[in-house]
Amino acid sequence: MAVTALLLSSTMLPVQAAPLPPPEGEVLLRVMGNIEHPNVDGELQLDLDQLMTLSPHVIETATPWTEGVGRFEGPLFRAVLEAAGAEGERVRVASLNEYEIEIPFSDLHDYDVILAVMRDGEPIAVRDLGPVLVLYPFDEHPELLNETIRHRSVWHVGTVDVQ
Template identity: 45%
Template sequence: MRSAVFALMVLIGVAAAALPSAPSSAAGPLPQPSGAPLLTVDGAIDATNRDGKAVFDRAMLERLGMHALRTGTTWTDGVNTFEGVLARDVMAAVGARGDTVIAIAINDYRIDIPVSDFSDYDVLFALRMDGKDLTARDKGPLWIVYPRDDHAELQDGRRDHRWVWQLNALRVE
C-alpha cells in the first residue's frame, strides 16, 4: 500500500512539473535597456530597472511578444495593420498594481486610461503600421491602438482620446 501511495505521489509530482508554467509578472528586476529608451513606466509597479522606474527600449518591448491588429482609425485612411506589444503584457512585465494608467505623449498630452481596457481589449502599443516602423512624424515611435473594428463600443468617438500617439511614458495609479 505504501509503495502504491508513493508511486502515485511521484506520478503527480512528475505530471505537475510537466505542466507549462504561467508567465510570471515582474518576477524580479527588469534588464537594463541597451538601446534608446522608448517607454518609461512609473508609479504603482513592482519591477524596475532605473531609479524606481521601468525603462524599455525597442528590443525589450519586442521581447514581450509582438502581435498584429488590423483596424481602421479616425486619423488614417482605410484599414491598417498595426504591430506591437499588448498593453496588458507591459503591465504584467512591470507588475502594475493600479486601476488607472496615465498615458503621456512626447508633447505632454496626458489622458487617464482604465487598466481594465487592457484586459478587456487587445490594446497595442504599436511600433509598426503597414509594415513600417512608426516614427515621430507618423504618430510613433509608440501609438496606443485599440481594436476598434472588432468592438462596436470602441467605434464611439468619445474613446478616440485614448489613442495616444508619440507615447513615451505611463504612470500607473
C-alpha cells in the same frame, strides 16, 4: 483596488521574477508609478527590441487618424504592465507633446489594446503618430469608435504612470 489588480493580473502573463535589464537601444517608453519591477532609476524603461518581445500582437485595422487599414504591431498593453509589476486601477498616459489621459485597467482587460510600435512592418516615426501609439482593435469592436476611446488612443506616447 485589489479586485481590479486581480482581474487584470488574471488576464496577463505570469509575474516576472526579475526586472528586465536596462534597455540597450533608444528608450521609447517609460513606465513609472506603482510598479514592482523597475530597471532604471525606479522606472521600467523599454526600447524597441524589449517592447517587441513582450507579448507581441498584431492588429489590422483602420483608425480615425490614418488612411486605409494598417497592420500595427506591438505588445499588449496589459503585458507591459505585467512586466512592470504594475498594481492599480488606471494608467495615466502622457505623450511627448504633454497630452495626458487616464485609461482604466478595465479597458486593457476587456480589449486587446496594444502599444503599437510598428506599422506595415516599419517602426512608427514620430511624424506618423509614433514612436508608440495606444491602439484599440477598432475593426474588431466597432463600439470602440467613440469620443472616449479616441481620446484614450494616445499618439507619441512617452510615459505611462500606474495609479
